[in-house]
Every structure is written in C-alpha cells, then in structure tokens.
Amino acid sequence: MRVVILGSGRGSNAEALLIARQKAQLGRAEIVQIFSDRENAGILAHGQAYGVPSAFLNPGPFKTKFDDDGEARYIEAIQNCRPDLIVLAGFMRILKPRFIDAFAGKIINLHPSLLPSFPGLDGIGQAWRRGVKITGCTVHYVTAEVDGGPIIDQAAVRIEKTDTLETLEARVHAAEHALLPAVVARLSMAGVK
Secondary structure: OEEEEEEOOOOHHHHHHHHHHHOOOOOOOEEEEEEEOOOOOHHHHHHHHOOOOEEEOOOOOOOOEOOHHHHHHHHHHHHHOOOOEEEEOOOOOEOOHHHHHHOOOOEEEEEOOOOOOOOOOOHHHHHHHHOOOEEEEEEEEOOOOOOOOOEEEEEEEEOOOOOOHHHHHHHHHHHHHHHHHHHHHHHHHHOOO
16 A cells, blocks of 8 residues: 655654554555655655655645645645555645545544544644543544544543643654554555545
C-alpha cells in the first residue's frame, strides 16, 4: 500500500509513522512521499532523516485553504505518487470537494479528540476547557464535513486531576503516536476502504 503523508508542522505524527516503518510495524504500508504546505516545517526534516522524499508544495496565498492553483498542484503531485492512502498528519488546511473527490475513500485524518466531540481547531484545549473526564484521539476518513467523516478508530485518554493542559497534550500526543501507525498497518493488511 503506497502512502503519502501531508503535514504542516513539526511532524511528530509523521515521525511516529516513519519509526513504525523502520521497525517493520506498518504492515504492507510503504511511505512514498511527504508533502508540506510550509517551507520550513519540521515534517520535511523527518522525511529526509528517514530517507523518504519530502517536499514543500506551494498551497497558494491563503492560510487555511488552497487557492485553485495550489489545489491543482497538490492533486497532480499526489496523483503522480499513485497513492493508496493519504494521511493527514497535522495538515492544517480545509480540503474542498475537488480535492476530496480526486482521492475518494483514500484520505484519513488524525484528530486530537474523541470525535464527534470537539471537532476543528484545538481539540485538546476544547476538551480541557470543557472539563471532560475523558478525551483522546480519532482517526477518521475525510469527507467534506470538517472532522465529520466515518471513524476508523479511537484511543481514549483519561484527564487526571493532576493534569495541566501541557501534560494532557503530551499524553494525547503519545496516544496519537500509537494509534495512527496501528491504523495504517491495519488498513495496509486489509486493503483500503
């Protein structure tokens, strides 16, 4: 199964996938490319460190979405990779129907909450401020509804009385780093949806 990763930030979830790949824990998944919408994103350095082609692709002038040219650039570049699965690992752009339709049923996202609770930005902070007792992370298929696609799997994280927002973030990230590689490995063994 050919996997393309898209990310915008430091790339800790992409690194978790790359480490799992190095340890032969990704099933039949082969990470063939990493793309970022930010030139200096840490995710690009992780790809290079693990020998995976990694590149910045210009998304256009907007901060949270593609312009038409940027979207076309991404679609073409990803299609050239012949992916079976596209993993959004901290990719901070809302995808429009044209992009989603180009890769229908092949895009998954990792979100830092137990969806459908706390979709959108800052899922961990939303849960913290709401005072819930259990939060976690979710891997789901991407649809036009932001964080609303079918759920593939989730990992729960109990919020302890001793937690601070920072310790909770660290524990949710640790859960993400275990959940995402496990889901990718499972999908690779079962075939993608």
